[in-house]
Amino acid sequence: MRFELTPRTHVSPVMRALAPVAAFITAFLIAGFVIWLMGRSPVAAFDVYVLQPLSDPWALQELLVKATPLALIAIGLSYCFRANLWNIGAEGQYVIGAVLGGWLALKTHGTEAGAWVLPLMLLLGVIGGALYGLIPAFLKTRFGVNEILTSLMLVYVAQLILDYLVRGPWRDPKGFNFPQSVTFDPSATLHPILEGGRVHYGAVFAAIAVLVTAVVLGRTLFGYRLKLTGDAPRAARFAGFSSKATTMAVFAISGGLAGLAGISEVSGQIGQLQPSISPGYGFTAITVAFLGRLNPVGILLAALVVALTFIGGESAQILLKLPLDLTQAFQGILLMCVLAADAMVSYRIRFATRGGGK
């Protein structure tokens, strides 16, 4: 016996909307079963994992902090993925954005430089990420090099550049030779939205990115061009859309947003350059983009959900002594369930009893 997937001729919008909900319930049932097998209460786990973070102001704030870079990067990636271009290197674009913006922070460190520093840092972050994103785009359009490989490889190059800088020329002279820069001056720090809070203005940038992207994708010729390039590249060519120009544009946009996320994290959260400035945001954002179905609002929700699994996972370690592995397994289960639910909405599963197998 074997399975066959056949596309449904009519996809019900209600089903499509309910699919993620069903996926969540299924994922929680599976995780709850595992927790029950481990001899803990699934109800308490659900409480710690989901309800407490959503009902505690501090945790809600942390949720926004964690979701900010994920949403910014994933929104950018959605431009690429919609056009069927595979930018896997957002992590590197994030790092280069942080490096270029951070350069200005270090340059102006200890000087009387005024309020112009921060905006210029952010701009440099965007430019750095965009230029770095343009490298795989250029290699693809000019030489036909596979962008998956080049963008991924450039992540390591970016990380090593940062590593070199903070161990060498940008090292804090008073830092016992440890690999880190000086801490940024207040003029180079992205301030919290509320005094004393941890949510910085990066969250506002993410919100703006969501709104602008919703308009661009839904209401502009450029948005249509992306969709057509992705779904029907031949038709796009006949319509006179240059696939090269599209490639360059989407990589610049997604690199720029990743760079903005990088400089926002460094100047808003970490406050200095160090060898590791991301716990893998650029890669997690790929998951976020697909969990959100490449839809801007969906991505925002997906970023919050993924952030919730991180924060809930930490609480579960602290309060229930559940291992970290379970948190990571749960993230995997959740993604699988969402993708499976999507597949089942779009496809019909048939059990074929003949013709298959050996």
Add this chain to the structure above:
Amino acid sequence: MFSGKVYGALAGAAVLALSAGAAVAQPKDKVKVGFIYVGPVGDHGWSYQHDQGRQAIEKAFPGKVTTTFVESVPEADSERAIEQLARTGHDLIFTTSFGFMEPTLKVAKKYPNIKFEHATGFKRNPNLSTYAAKFHEGRYIIGQIAGKMTKSNTIGYVGAFPIPEVIAGINAFYLGAQSVNPNVKIKIVFANTWYDPAKEGDAAKALLDQGVDMLAQHTDSPAPIQAAEARGKFGFGQASDMERFAPKAQLTAIVDNWSDYYVARTKAVLDGTWKSEDTWGGINAHMVVMSPYKNMPDDVKKLAQETEAAIKSGSLNPFKCPIMGQDGKEIECKGKGALSDEQVLGMNFYVKGIEDKIPQ
């Protein structure tokens, strides 16, 4: 360090002024202790040993102490995890990796009534202590063993990152080897990770392919010593006793023993006597422990034991002056007859005889 101290004193005055007497610690009946680990507890190296210390606290104060840990916390994203512990009623919080320094300081300033302890860093606060161990003392001993035992006269070293602690370890190891074998050569590979068995193992194999027959490691998984075992060569365990992973290859292991320190600090919180301090203990303080010397001839074993005793009694300092830099010039001796603590803690040069260059 100077500016850090001044800053600490200022912040201390501010805390005293704000809390007006509440800073006087009170004895407690029950204490909740939290730990932040950089790796998984199952790494059998760094984080594993810290977790052994955590378990020692639970055993030492039955019914009085509860402990919690959060493992594999990325350094760039650790502030939240530390604050989670602070918010969930922990009285004493250990953050056990250098990269947690700034986040620990931030959270410590926000929660002046909670005690924090940061391993291997240098920034303190009235409620933030620092602690580290003189692992280089153990590395001098294993250097002597390797220098005696090597037949190819080439020994290998898998380092994590070229930070001062690792550089000081390499120098101490090499000085030990040189003290018994002036012609010994060392080959160094940096794996650029504290814990990644695949990368560590590859680094070890690359060294073995180049003809080293002794392998030291300053990364946390047993992969390098396992590679030595598979090739019939010798190695040294890192952080914990790795004998069960390499029964024929392990000559000894430098074991990080945090248990005594953790128990003492927890007791200080229970008694209300906890103070912000900087602790840097070695073999003498029982923070660095050598696991049994095995798989070696008796004369080498005797030498190792004598060196260990000499370091313990204080008659031998691995960094006793004169120390020569790679260029053959003497390094300025800022301590009493040996390099000063600051010079060791900020070490960024190789000693004479090491032919590599520190990656910059």
